[in-house]
Amino acid sequence: MRLHPTSGLPRFLQSLRSCLLQSYRFIPRSLFSHSQIYYNNVVPHLSAVSSPTTTPTRMSSTQAIIASVYSASVSTPQNLSSSPEGVTNKSHHLKDGKxxxxxxxxxxxxxxFKVLKAVARNRMGPDSPGLLGPSTAPPTVPVVAPQFLPTRSTFSTEFRATWLGHACFYVEFPGGFRVLFDPVFSERCSPVQxxxxxxxxxxxxxxxxxxxxDAVVISHNHYDHLDHNTIIKLKKHHPxxxxxxxLGNKAWFTSSGVEKCIELDWWEEQDIVLTPSGSQTSAGASPSTNPNEPPLEVQTEPAEEGLKANSIAARIGCLPCQHTSARGLTDRGATLWASWSIESGGRKVYFGGDTGYRAVPPDLPKSVDDYGEEFKDLPICPAFKQIGELRGPFDVGLIPIGAYQPRWVMSPMHANPYDAVRIFVDTKCKKALGIHWGTFVLTDEPILEPPRLLKEALGKEGIEKEGVFDVLNIGETREY
Incomplete structure (x- = not known):
């Protein structure tokens, strides 16, 4: 059994906590609830910096005020996208409706118990990362200051994706629509800070x-994807x-004071149309190139037929993935998990969120290739090919590549890089960026292994190792 040089009781307890949080995902129903846990509404300053970073330039008050504000209309599309046969059977809903x-x-x-036993055995095995888990000593993942577009215009043709760590991406669509995926800005992904x-x-x-x-899209309610502190701060700065x-997550948002929340089932869609409003504001506005345009008013009436001049439209679709949910010890599976599609300005993004692809056999040594010939008949999740055939192709896929060891334990719910490449192909993404790595130690693989294995997986599938499915530095933007 190996220990890191920095080993000690505090770090061991921290590591054990990480394992326990992962095991929540295998335990049914709720011990903790939003109303039972006290949260600090202020995101703490971070003290643990293990990679180079620069300080982001704050938006000036002038930039914040130079804004076009829109009235938002959210409605069910009249012309729905294709869905699989039998979608109305709702096979993913438990029969008791709970x-x-x-x-x-x-x-x-x-x-x-089997999860904890497997994690403990893996930590003490010959190929173990150590009792305390993988080392986070530098070098890790470089962090740079993101360079967002300071203003937006309906005439913009720029299509940009910026990685903000773990599963969080900020996407700037041509025409001005702006989406934030799975934002977590707290220091810890935990019920408490x-x-x-x-x-x-x-x-x-x-x-x-x-x-x-304009839109915040959430894949599921695990703490590394849904953070109360972050939601409260988003509500304040982006009201x-x-x-x-x-499905099932709206009540949590309502209890957090968020009323502008739409919950969807797999294969359901909503259209959102932002139309220039006629009122004025001086703060909290959505940046634009025209300082004389009016501020944002939100309305929930169905969108009028056709788009007005300078309007911004997007279609948001809830799609399947293979995962689970929980915010406590006894609410496992009580709310739905999902991947998502967003289409706006003639471009389409697939957000994988957090997902597995297939379940590999128990206790396989790390040296065994679970994509070898003897495992070719393992069942794969069919949802991704359905997504590609019915809703693809996608210009960019944001696809998880980390949190996969011990492999047999995590494989049903977390894709490794080889799974990620298969998901990329199945969903018919033209390009992709890796998510769900480089931020928190949740599992046992070395922290810089996912991008290395991603290149191996791409090469095995005959795909170029660079320029197709890449990883970014935290804070880095890729333009398409």
Whole structure:
């Protein structure tokens, strides 16, 4: 059994907490609830910086005021996109109506005791990362200050994706629509901020540094994807943003004071249209190139037929993935999990959120290739090919590549880089960027292994190792 040089009781407890948080995902129903836990509404300053970073330039008050504000109309599309046969059967809904499941043979449920036993055994094995988990000593993932577009225009042709750490991406669509995926800006992904998995890379900016947010899209309610502190701060600095969440999650947002929330089931869609408003504001506005345009007013009436001049339109679709949900010990599967599609300005993004692809056999040594010939018949999640055939192709996929060891434990719910490349192909993404790595230690793979294995997986599939499915530095933007 190996220990890191920095080993000690505090770090061991921290590591154990991370394992326990992962095991929540295998335990049914709720011990903790939003109303039972006290949260600090102020995101703490980060002290653990293990990679180079620069300080983001704050938006000036002039930039914040130079804004076009829109009235937002959210409605069900009249012309729905294609959906699979049998979608109305709702096979992912539990029969008692009290939760959700993964309805495919590619999913495997595990008992909590077996999960903890497997993690402990992995930590003490010959190929172990050490009792305390993988080292986060530098070098890790570089952090740079993001360079957002300070203003937006309906005539813009720029299509940009910026990684803000873990599963959080900020996407700027041509024509001005702005989306924030799975934002977590707190120091820890935990029910409390004094204990739990802590960032080993710094946040590249604060929420106030993001110029405009039209939509916040949430994949599921695990703490590394849904953070109360972050939502409260988003509500304060971006009060006009709409939130799109899987079924069962709206009540949590309502209890957090967020009213502009739409919950959707798999394969459901909503259209959102932002139309220039006629009123004025001096703060909290959505940046634009025209300082005389009016501020944002939000309305929930259905959108009028046709688009007015300078309007911004987007279609947001909730799609399947293979995962689970929980915010406590006893609410596993009580709310839905999802991947998402966003289309605006003639471009389309697929957001994988957090997902597995197939369940590999128990206790395989790390040296065994679970994509070898003997495992070719393992069931794969069929949802991704359906997504590609019915809703693709996508210009860019944001696809998870990390949190996959011990492999047999995590494989049903977390894709490794080889799975990620298959998801990329199945969903018919033209380009992709890796998410769900480089921020929190949640599992046992070395922290810089995911991008290395991604290149191997791309090469194995005959795909160029650079320029197709890439990883970014935290805070870096890729333009398409």
């Amino acid at each position: 939760g959700f499941t993964n309805p495919w043979p590619s999913w495997r449920d595990l008992e909590p 004094f204990f739990g998995p802590k960032r080993y890379t710094k946040i590249p900016c604060d929420i106030v540094d993001i110029p405009v947010v 006009d943003a709409w939130y799109f969440v899987p």
